Amino acid sequence: MGEGLSPAEAEALWLSLRISSVAILTALPLAFFTALLLARRRFWGASLVETAVYLPLVLPPVAVGYLLLVVFGGRGLFGAWLFTTFGIRFVFSWTGAALASGLITFPLQVRAIRQALEAADSGLIAAARTLGAGPIDRLLNITLPLALPGIVSGAITAFAASLGEFGAIITFVSNIPGETQTLPLAIYAALQAPGGEVAAARLCALSIVLAIIFVSLGDLAAKRIWR
Amino acid sequence: MSLEVRLQQRLGAFTLDVAFATKGQVTALFGPSGAGKSSVVAAVAGLSRPRQGRIAVSGRVLFDGTSVFVPPEARRIAVVFQEARLFPHMNVEDNLKFGWRRTPNKAAAAPITHVIELLGLELLLRRQPKALSGGEKSRVALGRALLAAPDMLLLDEPLAALDQPRREEILPYLEKLARETKLPMLYVSHQLDEVARLADEIVVLENGRVTAQGPVFDMLTELGAIAGIPPLGAVFDAIVSEHQDDGLTRLNFNGGVLFVPHLRQGVGIKVRVRLRAEDIMLALSEPFGISANNVLACTVTDIRMLGDHADVQLLCGTSKLVSRITEASRVRLKLEKGMSLFGVVKAVTVAREAG
Structure with a gap:
């Protein structure tokens, strides 16, 4: 990449980072509470919730994109109401790409947070109880800080995975340069154009660099564990 | 409470x-x-x-x-x-x-x-x-x-x-x-x-x-x-101070000196000593001409009567000892709190290095 990024490449890179950031950060609180629910409570229907949460991990991303279209599309069950009531539209918009990415990587986040919560030493939580800490107090001051490295590591890994999301995005919000054309979609577009192999290779190299950076960051966060 | x-x-x-x-x-x-x-x-x-x-x-x-x-x-x-x-x-x-x-x-x-x-x-x-x-x-x-x-x-x-x-x-x-x-x-x-x-x-x-x-x-x-451990009596730390020519090792503790058969621990090492209550006899005056190597000057701090025997708690320097004697001996010696007397130690167990 001798002469740096072209404006179009920079745009795809920036869009990828923006969409993934919004996707991960928006999904994080929801993923946290889902993980808390699954880690702590043995409630009726827990396995059903678990299955539903992990579904996006195993479904074909194209199917997820299609289902999003059915629900949030312009004539979708929920999408039409959102548009007429709030003027919110997901289709053909970068926010739709963020929704698709967030949904696909949701199971990764839930799993990482759940593992981190379950790994938080129950002996320390019991110690906090005997020192007068109630349930919310314990969650905020003991469980959460102990789980934080795992949560951060999970979020970064999900972010890295989100950068590579293709099927759900292209199905749900199409491939629009500057709006929904993230790096993988740009690679795909380049390959469709005659003589686009060089451009595709450059974008591919960029993706590899990004992947390495964020996977390493995730590892680093996981190792920054107290004790 | x-x-x-x-x-x-x-x-x-x-x-x-x-x-x-x-x-x-x-x-x-x-x-x-x-x-x-x-x-x-x-x-x-x-x-x-x-x-x-x-x-x-x-x-x-x-x-x-x-x-x-x-x-x-x-x-x-x-x-x-x-x-x-x-x-x-x-x-x-x-x-x-x-x-x-x-x-x-x-x-x-x-x-x-x-x-x-x-x-x-x-x-x-x-x-x-x-x-x-x-x-x-x-x-x-x-x-x-x-x-x-x-x-x-x-x-x-x-x-x-x-x-x-x-x-x-x-x-x-x-x-x-x-x-x-x-x-x-x-x-x-x-x-x-x-x-x-x-x-x-x-x-x-x-x-x-x-x-x-x-x-x-x-x-x-x-x-x-x-x-599954032997009766306690008293336990305290002592420091090896000398290996004597006569084969005894001298131990210093808060309350005096104890002589025990040769120890392998070097001078300056702290050891833990256990004196069983049954192994301490009491004498009102300092005894002479006895086989026991150790006679300690003590003060009676407490006496517990337990039927046919009595446990006499002693203070030797700052170390607490316990002597178990018969009720008859207690009466004969007219033991009371605060009395000064001598503890004749029949046996000393060096338990282990105290570090």
Whole structure:
């Protein structure tokens, strides 16, 4: 990449980072509470919730994109109401790409947070109880800080995975340069154009660099564990 | 204080059926591993809920069958766990203040500076728990529990995870704590020497049941059989000071000198010495021409009459000794508190290096 990024490449890179950031950060609180629910409570229907949460991990991303279209599309069950009531539209918009990415990587986040919560030493939580800490107090001051490295590591890994999301995005919000054309979609577009192999290779190299950076960051966060 | 515990709980094949009441300041819950001590601790702390029973501290009912269950966070019983359980994401100072910040009666809590001084924590406050030694962790855990202004301190084998030198490092702090704070304590241990040094009363637990209970001094000599260790008598540290030409090794301790058959430990090494109550005879005047190598000048501090025999507690320098004599001898010698006399030591056991 001798002469740096072209404006179009920079745009795809920036869009990828923006969409993934919004996707991960928006999904994080929801993923946290889902993980808390699954880690702590043995409630009726827990396995059903678990299955539903992990579904996006195993479904074909194209199917997820299609289902999003059915629900949030312009004539979708929920999408039409959102548009007429709030003027919110997901289709053909970068926010739709963020929704698709967030949904696909949701199971990764839930799993990482759940593992981190379950790994938080129950002996320390019991110690906090005997020192007068109630349930919310314990969650905020003991469980959460102990789980934080795992949560951060999970979020970064999900972010890295989100950068590579293709099927759900292209199905749900199409491939629009500057709006929904993230790096993988740009690679795909380049390959469709005659003589686009060089451009595709450059974008591919960029993706590899990004992947390495964020996977390493995730590892680093996981190792920054107290004790 | 008074502590009342009545518990019935089934744990797999093991049945816990325990009842005891105590009024001592420091009560030891003593018994071998697997006797059910941990289950009693969990129930008293509120970390488990027994099937049936009643737990009350100083008249405050914490658990009563199905009607009352005060959760641990509201029990005001601070626990010192075996593994210290310091919060790894907080420094020592924040660990210390964790319970204190959550207690409604901060005014009643021991002043922080006092606890820090009592436990010698001044230089550790900014450190993270992972940078502490085992003994330091124990001291911080102790301080954290104290500062929570508890009604009772529950110590669950706080020294069991430590090696002997560290144990010796912490015991003096515990003794100081028991003397100075007057805080009621339930001290769980399977170490007779810890119990002997700290407790006023002992509750002996075996196979999930209370088999004996009473004041420490009355019970010490009988306790040996339970844990499979010899009767205690007195235990203290001494320092090897000379290997003599006559084959004896001279030991210095707080109270005088002991001569024992040659020891392999070098001069300056600290050793732990045990004098069994049965091995100390008493003489009103300094005896001469006897085979025993050791005669110690002592003062009588207490006498417990136990039917046909009596245990005479002696102070030799600052070391406490116990002599068991017959009731007839006690009457003949007209022993009284405060008397000065001589203890003739028939045998000395050097238990191990004290570190």
